[in-house]
């Protein structure tokens with residue numbers, strides 16, 4: 648890979664960290680998406696598919712770890728941004744070799760489409776975006792905001808909701824209204840608490856042994 652030994656070690660550490668936060672993010676998005684989908688009165692099987700999509704939607708990001716390694720600030724360069732915007736398509740490509748349903752595949756592919764048409768990869772607009780992707784868009788953004796990032800601390804729930812309101816043009820209003828209803832309920836706090844898995848002591852050896 649062209650790295651010397653010290654950099655390889657740092658790179659591995661970075662990738663492991665990325666892997667861990669990817670799993671945390673997947674679990675939180677999966678659980679919140681399932682709950683929101685239930686409230687949107689989707690069928691049990693659709694809710695369950697969305698839960699799977701929630702767990703897997705960013706899997707393509709792991710392939711980008713290596714390229715994005717070394718950045719410390721929140722601001723991505725144009726080049727990094729270009730890579731980043733490929734991740735939903737990469738997730739789709741990784742998963743298409745397995746037999747996930749069309750519904751799951753579409754949600755994964757379109758989870759960064761915006762309601763106003765400014766998203767990626769296909770600039771889909773409004774209800775052209777599959778409903779599942781519009782639901783996951785809300786929970787995904789929210790989950791990211793209430794989690795620590797390398798360049799910032801987690802926002803509290805109210806601040807996170809206010810940030811989403813500022814960017815409401817990206818979201819399906821009907822989905823967001825339902826989300827706002829659920830977000831201040833004790834049941835939702837519990838979902839958020841229960842989604843925090845402690846991976847602090849998960850070592851690289853443990854991770855690599857998953858491949859056995």
Ligand SMILES: [Fe+2]
Pocket residue numbers: 704705734735758759
């Ligand atoms: Fe994503």
Ligand SMILES: [Fe+2]
Pocket residue numbers: 672676704705787
């Ligand atoms: Fe995500």
